[in-house]
Amino acid sequence: MHPPSSMTPVAPQPDAATAPIAPRSFDQVIASYQPVIGLETHIELGTRTKMFCGCAAAFGDEPNTNICPVCLGLPGALPVANAAAVESAILIGLALNCSIASWCRFARKNYFYPDMPKNFQISQYDEPLCFDGWLDVRLPGDSVDIDGNVEQPSSVRIEIERVHMEEDTGKSLHVGGATGRIHGATHSLVDYNRAGIPLVEIVTKPITGTGERAPEVARAYATQLRDVIRALGVSDVRMEQGSMRCDVNTSLQPIGASEWGTRTETKNVNSLRSVERAVRSEMCRQAGVLDAGIRIVQETRHFHEDTGQTTSGRSKEEATDYRYFPEPDLVPLAPETAWVDSLRERLPELSAEKLARLQTEWGLTDKDMAAVLGxxxxxxxxxxxxxxxxxxxxxxxxxxxxxxxxxxxxxxxxxxxxxxxxxxxxxxxxxxxxxxxxxxxxxxxxxxxxxxxxxxxxxxxGLEVVSDTDTLGAAVDAAIAANAEVAQKVRDGKVAAAGALVGAVMKTTKGQADAQTVCTLILERLSAS
Amino acid sequence: MTEFIKLSAAELAGLVADGTASARDITQAHLDRITSTDERLNAFVTVDAEGALATADAVDARRAAGEQLPPLAGVPIAVKDIVVTNGIETTAASKILRGWIPPYDATIVTKLRAAGLVPLGKTNLDEFAMGSSTENSAFGPSRNPWDLARTPGGSSGGSSAAVAAYQAPLAIGTDTGGSIRQPASLTGIVGHKPTYGGVSRSGLIAYASSLDQAGPFGRTVLDAALLHEVIAGHDPADSTSLDLPVPLVADAARIGAAGDLTGMTIGVVSNLSGEGYEPGVVSAIAATVAQLEQMGAKVVECPCPHFDYALAAYYLIAPSECSSNLARFDAMRYGLRVGDDRQASLEAVMAGTRDAGFGAEVKRRIIIGTYALSAGYYDAYYGQAQKVRTLISRDFITAFSGCDVLVSPTSPIVAFELGPRAEDPMAMYAVDLCTLPASLAGVPAISVPCGLSDGLPVGLQIMAPVLADDRCYRVAAAVEASLNSPVLAAAPQL
Structure with a gap:
């Protein structure tokens, strides 16, 4: 979690360096650059209580009702770690094939912002709870190689750098502006119900070599990460409600260059579709900047759902020094091996095996299954x-x-x-x-x-299909009377012509008639007369 | 009525338990004493006479109903104003918290109430417990009943002054680098810093979380021990509190009072002496050590080489933690708010409030700590200080392999005059030389009056291994028993 750039209402920074520069087309980007991406995903755990106190971790309650001295950071109040949250984080780590630390500490991340009651966030720094894992991600659709052969859907191994725990911040509500954003607001209100809700942050290692598929790799990873976590039952993982949030890092490496480019971090990416769009848009923007001979600024950027573009946020080059240090109010976490092993046994079927089983059960081709996954x-x-x-x-x-x-x-x-x-x-x-x-x-x-x-x-x-013969009989009679010529053709043996009569009945019954019953009634009447 | 105020807590509890005196009368006697003396002492920030009498009445009612009362029921107590009290203003002696009424009780206050003790009010301290004289209080310094021109020590100087001046038989203090032991020493009373984790920190306004510890003040070793047993023990609301049995400190005090230390080895910390130590202090300590030997203890010299670096390490670690702990005082949710004219930016209000609300010493430590934790300096300052802390802990382990307790002066000097030292932060920091090692290592340490130097009290510090608080009390009680009359008896009448 990073704070916004400023505490006072400030307009988004204009992209001084990049505003006049047109983005390149995606094909142009791929012709000259190799993208490197990375994702930092926050998951709000679905524990009953908050990370460090007994308040309900509920979504959508009246503002400032689920609060206490601890999550309000009142003087003297102390945090106590929620064992259920630690367990959930370990389960996520195990499902992502991570090593689980035998000893690690929480750390304080210090910065001032009104939605943080203590003006520091309890997080983890250089001692994450879980580290060095991976997730195999299947890519949707098929691709065509140079010889015109259709390739099978492929799989990419995403390396997981770390999975760590932290507490969420409160939520600021900016009042008086047109958009509900800090820009133009007259004042701000803070709801601390969210303060202290347990979060797990999952950080990938840089993902290289995916080329033109980088945007869809990002989306596929986010999708399948969500599915894995949902299968664990530790979070409802809903991006639109904010219980899963993705920050996307993107950089471009000129083809043939030996060093990676400068990366940007895109926030405010609120759907799986946006994950893909954000990577694509940022690749195109960066290529435009680089092609104009300008360097990329390491910064936070904000994705806009409506335009599909990113705009500049806070420059990381003048970033806050968070002054991390080990949290002295909490004892170190030292999950015992036996506990971790018991959690490992509780893991639901590993996702790759489960998907293979479902594909068989559902009788789907690889291509169909990839579409379902996508x-x-x-x-x-x-x-x-x-x-x-x-x-x-x-x-x-x-x-x-x-x-x-x-x-x-x-x-x-x-x-x-x-x-x-x-x-x-x-x-x-x-x-x-x-x-x-x-x-x-x-x-x-x-x-x-x-x-x-x-x-x-x-x-x-009133959508129910009408198959009652008395009700339909009248409509059929009316249709025959109104279409005498067609009726005669049917009488003459052109049974196919009855279709037009069925259509007429369907029209008068607004589609609610049972077509089979109507057809039977027409044929009965016209053969009987 | 005035005889009540000279009695020990144990004696007062006995009177209440057997119906000889009512808790109300005892409480009223102490409130009267506060009324007649506190204009001169300034020991209290807040006196809660109404609440105290109501609590006393409740104790009397319990006794009248035939209930078996807990050991200290009906005994008045003073509580340092950094301990959060539900419904009673809690200031930490800072302008930034003036007027803050907490919505909850610290765990130790809950325990005091459950045990039937009668809180009289909140005592003065150096702002946020940062200081050694109470001169950093936003409400002016407290004064030493031995000499009103001198400090009662700090930061818990209000508590030590109140107990030494018979305003209360007991008090709660907090000790981060010596803030219970040094004031006890300077006022001629007993003060104990428990093993880190021995007493809950939930509801102590944090100064330096890894060092803060609440503890008892009393005029006798047994009183301090009885209070220790009330407040100690595991607290689920403080994850650093130890889930282990509380040492039997009251028994240890009773055993020690017999004056027999046969079988005990006492280590004298050789490098907590010498330059900077007042000759009167050094000779009082030496005489006491000789007494201990007389009582059967074996005395050995213990070099603890890394204690020399305790001051430097402490003044990096404590400010680092304080810079983070005090970040929450930002005008947003409670306390002072300065400059909010509906036009000023949030940063301006936060900065203006902190500038106006914090005193000079608090600002100094926040700045030192912010610097020490900064990227690029962390390893050289905070990281290095933590290494020193480990070395000091190892010095203790090595020393305790050859002795049961370590002793030293509690303070290199006796109570000093208010004024001159407050101008010189380094001179003020040096007052903590003897108390800092036990704080950094988390081991228990007590200060017990052992003599006079130029007519002012001298305290002996007794340090023990983790969770061997009982050894501190045993030796302290032996020292107390060895004196012809209590040190405090030499104090002038107020």
Whole structure:
């Protein structure tokens, strides 16, 4: 966690050096540079209580209700480490194939900012709890090599530098400005409910050699890291709610050069899609700057969801000296080997093995599976299947209609206001013949719009398929009467012409008629007369 | 009524327990004593007469109901104003906290209340416990009842003055580099710094977390021991508190009072003597060591070479921690706020408040500590000081392989005059020479009055291994027993 550049309302710094310089196209970047990326990911743990006190670690409560002398940093109050949070951090470390320190300490990171009650953050510095791990990441889609052969989806090993623990800060709310940002605000309010919520920071080693795939590697890593952590059950890992936050480091190395370029750190990256966009945008920007003969400034940059661009934040070259030193209020962490071993045994199936098993169970090709992974839909599909849907149907909904809607709304699949259970319920209505495909999509739309459970939406919107022959009989009679010529063709044996009559009935019943029943009724009437 | 104030805590508790006296009358007698003397002494920052009498009444009611009272029930006590008290202003003797009413009690205050002790109020100190004379208090210095022109020591000088002047039989102090032992020595009373982790720090406004420790003041060794047993023990709210049995210090005090030290080896720290030590102090200590030998102890010389570097190490480690601990005083959530005209920037308000709210010595230590922790200087200052700390701990281990306790003067000088020394920080820091090693190593140490130098009290410091606090009390009680009359009896009437 780093503080913003200034405590007073200050406008974003204009990019003095780079403002007039146009970014290069992505193809131009790849032609001249090799990107080096790295990710620092913060995970808010889902423990019942905060990192160093007994306050509820809850999201969305009234401001300043989950606070006490410890998380407010009142004089005399002391932190005591939450064993459940330490356990969660070790589980994350183990799932990322890390070594677990047998002895390590917390450290104080000192800087002044009003959302930090003590004006230091308890974190870890040179003695992280977990270190030297890796995560194998599968890349979505396939690529075509120079000879035109389609290559299988590939896998990249992301090296994990460290996994350490720290406490979250409070949350500043800037009031009076148009945007809710510090710029233009008249005053700021602070909510300390978040202060002291346990965080785990996961830092990769620099990721090199991924070339043009760097943006998608970044996204795939973030996606699969999220899936691994969610499988552990230690966090709900929701980027849109801030329980998972990614900072993306990017630099460019001119092809043929022996040294890496200067890196920037992009913050405010609030979705998996943005992780990819932020890397791509920053690569293009940096190439523009370098091609103009200007050096890259080591700095923090902010990603903007609306424009897809980054703007300059705080320059690291004049960065705060955090004066880290070992936290004297806490005893060192010394996880016993037996405890770590017992946690290792509790680990859910390792992610690579689990994915292979699911792929077989769901009967997917490598390409299909890569698409599921890329969409971040593994857990959603699994949960939908668990709620009663078939694998094929679950995949169809999440990668089809729901992916389309998520994309249109610019959110992740899991950000949609529908649960796997609700998706399964809609499908059950289809299977029972109560909904057809079109009505099912409308039912989904209603659930997404917050109109309630699928059953309620169907009832409220009157979506149920009409298969009652008395009701449909009248509509069929009306259609025959209104389309005498077509009816005659059917009587003459051109059964295919009945389609037009079915269409007419569907139109008058607004698509709610059961097409099969309508067809049967038409044929009965026209053969009988 | 005045006879109450001259009694020991143990005696007062006995009167309450057997119904001879009420806690209310005892409390009132001490409140009256405060009223009649504190204009001259300035020992108290806050007197809570109403709360004290209500607490005393509650003790009397418990006794009337036939309850078995805890050992010190009904005994008045003074609490250093760096210990957080629920509902009672807690200032740390700083302008920056003036008016702050804490919403919670320090663990030791909770324990005092549970034990039926009667807090009379909050005592003066050097601002945030940084100093050796109480001259750094935002509320003016406390004065030594032996001579009102002199300091009662610091930083817990309000507590030591209150006990020495019979305003309270007991007091709580805190000791980071000697802040209990040195004031005890300078006022002719007993003060003990427990093993680090022996007493909870939860609710002590932190100065230097790795060194701070609360402890008891009393006029007798047994009183201090009885209070020690009330406040000691594991606290889940302080992860550095030790989850181990509390040493049986009251028993040790009773055993020591018999005056038999046969079988004990006492090490005299040879390099806590010599230049800078007042001759009267040196001779009083030497006479006491001879007494200890008379009582059967074997006396050996112990060189502790790294103690010479304790002062330098302490004045890097403590300021480093204080620079971080005191960062929270920023005008945002409580305490003083200066310059907030709704136009000034946040930084201006924070800086203006800290500039106006902190005194010169606190600022000096924050600046020293900030520098020592800075990138590029950390290894040379903070890192190096931590290495020295380890070497000092090793000196203790080596010494304790050949003796049971170590002794030295508590202070190289007797109570000094208020004024001149406060102008010279280095001269003031040098007052802590003898007390710093035990603080850095986290070992227990007591100061017990052992004689006079030019008519002012001299204290003997007794240091023991970690969690062997009982040895401090045993030897201290033997010293006390060896005196013809209590040192404090020589103090002039106030």
């Amino acid at each position: 969409a971040g839909a593994v857990q959603l599909i699994a949960a939908t299947i668990a709620a009663g849907a078939t694998a094929e149907v679950a995949r169809k909904w999440w990668l089809g209609e729901l992916a389309r809607r998520a994309n249109a709304d610019g959110v992740e699949l899991e950000g949609l206001a529908i649960t796997p259970k609700q998706v399964a319920e809609v499908q059950q209505l289809v299977d029972r013949g109560s909904l057809n495909d079109k009505l099912a999509r409308q039912a989904i739309e209603g659930v997404l719009a917050g109109e309630g459970e699928p059953g309620q939406v169907v009832a409220a919107r």
